[in-house]
Amino acid sequence: MNPTVTELETPAIPLTGxxxxxxxxxxxxxxxxxxxxxxxxxxxxxxxxxxxxxAVEQASHARxxxxxxxxxxxxxxxxxxxxxxxxxVAYRYFSTxxxxxxxxxxxxxxxxxxxxxxGASTADLTLILVDARHGIVEQTRRHAAIAALLNVxxxxxxxxxxxxxxxxxxxxxxxxxxxxxxxxxxxxxxxTAIPVSALLGDNVVxxxxxxxxxxxxxxxxxxxxxxxxxxxxxxxxxxxxxxINRPRTAEHHDYRGYSGRVASGSVAVDDxxxxxxSGHTTKVxxxxxxxxxVQTAHPGQSITLQxxxxxxxxxxxxITSSSAPAPLTNELTGTICVVGSNPVAPGQRxxxxxxxxxxxxxxxxxxxxxxxxxxxxxxxxxPLVLNEVGTITVRLAEQVPVDSYKNSRSTGAFILVDSNDGxxxxxxxxx
Amino acid sequence: MSQNIEQVxxxxxxxxxxxxxxxxxxxxxxxxxxxxQLDALESESVYIFREVVGEFDNPALLFSGGKDxxxxxxxxxxxxxxxxxPFPLLHVDTGHNFPEAIAYRDQIVADxxxxxxxxxxQDWIDRGVLTERPDGSRNPLQxxxxxxxxxxxxxxxxxxxxxxxxxxxRAKERVFSLRNAFGEWEPRRQRPELWNLYNGRHQPGEHVxxxxxxxxxxxDVWRYIARENIPLPDIYYTHERxxxxxxxxxxxxxxxxxxxxxxxxxxRRVRFRTIxxxxxxxxxxxxxxxxxxxxxxxxxxxxxxxxxxxxxxxxSEAAMEDRKREGYx
Numbered sequence: 157m158n159p160t161v162t163e164l165e166t167p168a169i170p171l172t173g174x175x176x177x178x179x180x181x182x183x184x185x186x187x188x189x190x191x192x193x194x195x196x197x198x199x200x201x202x203x204x205x206x207x208x209x210x211a212v213e214q215a216s217h218a219r220x221x222x223x224x225x226x227x228x229x230x231x232x233x234x235x236x237x238x239x240x241x242x243x244x245v246a247y248r249y250f251s252t253x254x255x256x257x258x259x260x261x262x263x264x265x266x267x268x269x270x271x272x273x274x275g276a277s278t279a280d281l282t283l284i285l286v287d288a289r290h291g292i293v294e295q296t297r298r299h300a301a302i303a304a305l306l307n308v309x310x311x312x313x314x315x316x317x318x319x320x321x322x323x324x325x326x327x328x329x330x331x332x333x334x335x336x337x338x339x340x341x342x343x344x345x346x347x348t349a350i351p352v353s354a355l356l357g358d359n360v361v362x363x364x365x366x367x368x369x370x371x372x373x374x375x376x377x378x379x380x381x382x383x384x385x386x387x388x389x390x391x392x393x394x395x396x397x398x399x400i401n402r403p404r405t406a407e408h409h410d411y412r413g414y415s416g417r418v419a420s421g422s423v424a425v426d427d428x429x430x431x432x433x434s435g436h437t438t439k440v441x442x443x444x445x446x447x448x449x450v451q452t453a454h455p456g457q458s459i460t461l462q463x464x465x466x467x468x469x470x471x472x473x474x475i476t477s478s479s480a481p482a483p484l485t486n487e488l489t490g491t492i493c494v495v496g497s498n499p500v501a502p503g504q505r506x507x508x509x510x511x512x513x514x515x516x517x518x519x520x521x522x523x524x525x526x527x528x529x530x531x532x533x534x535x536x537x538x539p540l541v542l543n544e545v546g547t548i549t550v551r552l553a554e555q556v557p558v559d560s561y562k563n564s565r566s567t568g569a570f571i572l573v574d575s576n577d578g579x580x581x582x583x584x585x586x587x
Numbered sequence: 588m589s590q591n592i593e594q595v596x597x598x599x600x601x602x603x604x605x606x607x608x609x610x611x612x613x614x615x616x617x618x619x620x621x622x623x624q625l626d627a628l629e630s631e632s633v634y635i636f637r638e639v640v641g642e643f644d645n646p647a648l649l650f651s652g653g654k655d656x657x658x659x660x661x662x663x664x665x666x667x668x669x670x671x672x673p674f675p676l677l678h679v680d681t682g683h684n685f686p687e688a689i690a691y692r693d694q695i696v697a698d699x700x701x702x703x704x705x706x707x708x709q710d711w712i713d714r715g716v717l718t719e720r721p722d723g724s725r726n727p728l729q730x731x732x733x734x735x736x737x738x739x740x741x742x743x744x745x746x747x748x749x750x751x752x753x754x755x756x757r758a759k760e761r762v763f764s765l766r767n768a769f770g771e772w773e774p775r776r777q778r779p780e781l782w783n784l785y786n787g788r789h790q791p792g793e794h795v796x797x798x799x800x801x802x803x804x805x806x807d808v809w810r811y812i813a814r815e816n817i818p819l820p821d822i823y824y825t826h827e828r829x830x831x832x833x834x835x836x837x838x839x840x841x842x843x844x845x846x847x848x849x850x851x852x853x854x855r856r857v858r859f860r861t862i863x864x865x866x867x868x869x870x871x872x873x874x875x876x877x878x879x880x881x882x883x884x885x886x887x888x889x890x891x892x893x894x895x896x897x898x899x900x901x902x903s904e905a906a907m908e909d910r911k912r913e914g915y916x
Contacts, residue, residue: 175623175624176623176624177624177627177628244759244777245759245779246758246759247751247758247759247801247802248758249751249752249802249804251804251806255624256624256804256807258802270779271779273779273781274779274780274781277781277782278782278783398634398637398638398641399637399640399641399667401667401669401670402670403669403670403671405669405670407669408669408670411669415637415666416637417630417633417634417783446629446630446633446665446666447612447665447668456627456630457626457630458629458630458631458633458634458637458666471641495779495781496778507788509784509786511784512638512641565782566782566783569781569782569784570784571781571782571784571786573786573788577790578786578788578789578790579778579788580778580779580781580786583779583781583782583784
């Protein structure tokens with residue numbers, strides 16, 4: 157039932173920090189209960205504090221509701237509350253003794269494909285909601301397609317409102333089968349389906365007695381145990397250089413460090429590396445991990461490398477393993493999602509941002525458009541507009557290292573920036 | 588307007604700090620490097636600092652002497668070591684700050700070879716640009732000196748310690764938040780942030796607020812302070828203080844104002860969960876004597892940091908959204 161302030165218990169949050177961090181994104185269509193599910197997850201994991209709940213209770217009463225409407229917890233801006241909509245990506249934080257979670261909560265309206273793309277771009281897992289009564293709808297396909305496109309490692313299908321279909325196993329199986337077919341078409345090989353009732357709390361943070369036929373994990377359990385081992389760990393070493401550190405002080409007179417965050421693979425002292433695009437080869441002499449001298453560094457770590465030779469390295473260069481450097485190209489082909497109000501058209505001048513590097517580009521051609529409902533690539537030469545997804549080519553002013561997005565979500569991703577007003581025009585994934 | 592911005596040269600203060608006490612990279616201990624959750628947050632924040640220094644001409648870091656700005660500064664030191672922090676600190680001093688926080692500020696500047704720019708709200712009041720409010724709070728008066736200082740200093744990127752877990756309007760904030768020439772935040776004009784490709788392009792006169800602690804929670808900040816052994820102003824820990832109750836909060840009398848009729852001064856054992864303008868920063872009753880006590884206390888707390896201690900967010904359901912739009916921190 158809906159909670160009240162007095163029912164709150166002391167949370168079971170560990171004092172020392174949790175072992176791991178999982179980033180996930182939710183997507184749902186209008187009225188499928190996403191806000192309630194998110195509110196339930198926050199509430200039942202005891203991440204809602206009493207003053208927040210009191211505010212929600214007060215707001216709920218003001219609208220003539222009984223108890224607290226958990227959906228109100230996740231509405232942020234006054235504009236949204238007045239119109240009863242969610243207009244943007246909102247970030248939520250909660251933790252359990254096992255993991256800390258960052259949730260990118262995105263609205264499900266058709267016109268906000270860009271928000272789903274934004275949320276999915278940094279997610280380790282996408283949580284897709286369907287209403288058990290309505291089943292797979294256009295929005296569901298759209299969400300699945302975006303998860304596949306953004307190469308989100310894990311997909312969860314939460315079949316919500318199970319209470320309204322009498323917790324029917326048949327209905328659940330039917331929806332799961334249908335969704336798995338879609339997922340397979342999209343190349344998503346791992347889907348976990350969970351029957352839930354966000355309103356009543358079934359299978360959200362505890363196993364439901366109403367679904368004896370379901371022996372899989374409840375939602376929170378799954379979020380706590382899903383593997384965080386990413387493709388970035390097994391891919392080749394890449395360090396996009398953000399900053400050249402030259403103190404020029406008496407104490408560090410000859411110090412020259414190359415700072416960045418490891419995008420993929422690992423690097424060790426004495427490894428031979430190539431600096432791209434120049435192609436110079438050198439050796440790693442030291443790795444500084446924020447004040448600690450270490451022998452190896454791994455994906456996600458912000459480090460500073462020292463190299464054996466004085467090579468001309470600038471921000472945007474990529475230091476890679478010498479055995480498997482990135483392909484160099486001055487003609488980028490990629491799938492883009494238009495996220496700005498200006499269309500993307502052939503001949504248009506843009507700035508292309510790939511990691512820390514910004515390079516001038518001209519849109520070559522529009523190759524096709526992806527219909528997110530039928531999941532078909534449709535030949536298309538017209539400009540792509542806001543919320544449309546399609547394949548394009550971009551001519552670049554110089555040769556740059558770019559990996560295939562399939563191999564690396566970090567060094568294969570790019571954004572297109574309007575060279576006039578600086579707006580972000582599109583997010584792209586190199587083929 | 589430049590006379591309002593005072594270049595402070597550091598000197599030893601009277602608050603018990605000896606030179607070197609706040610030499611952060613010497614005093615603090617380093618992380619585990621094991622890629623646990625705090626390491627992931629730390630690496631992300633450092634990545635953000637390095638992006639900004641790579642992309643912008645003239646950044647500044649908003650520093651208040653509060654724990655979030657201290658952690659932010661510490662992360663900046665780590666990001667650029669062994670070089671010094673390559674941008675100045677900017678402090679909007681309401682004149683009603685806790686003296687303990689000001690002493691801390693001056694010592695950390697002296698010990699770490701930092702540059703500090705201070706904008707005194709009093710100067711804007713003296714010139715008649717701002718008027719003192721009847722309730723004595725100068726918290727809302729900070730916005731104009733902040734925006735003037737950003738313009739005068741030609742700062743194109745300004746680091747703030749805001750966290751998305753603090754408040755509903757902040758939950759929708761970007762890491763790179765574009766502000767127009769009036770310093771205003773326009774929710775519908777914010778750019779989508781895809782992957783970690785932050786877009787800092789801006790027109791002349793505009794600037795970008797950058798929030799390196801976006802993904803940290805209050806508890807994360809405290810756990811990190813504990814893990815790294817980061818020294819904080821003493822008023823974050825329990826001490827005896829003369830306080831009085833107003834609107835359900837324990838306030839300290841000071842230059843900002845005094846008791847009203849019916850209010851009574853009491854001695855309580857308190858500490859501060861946040862440190863801001865004295866007029867609107869309430870103390871909480873606490874016996875937490877060190878950082879581990881504080882972490883335990885916060886983990887068990889059932890009230891948010893702002894709900895417990897900030898009068899400024901209690902005015903309306905959309906108080907923060909409104910102040911953010913006007914260009915507040």
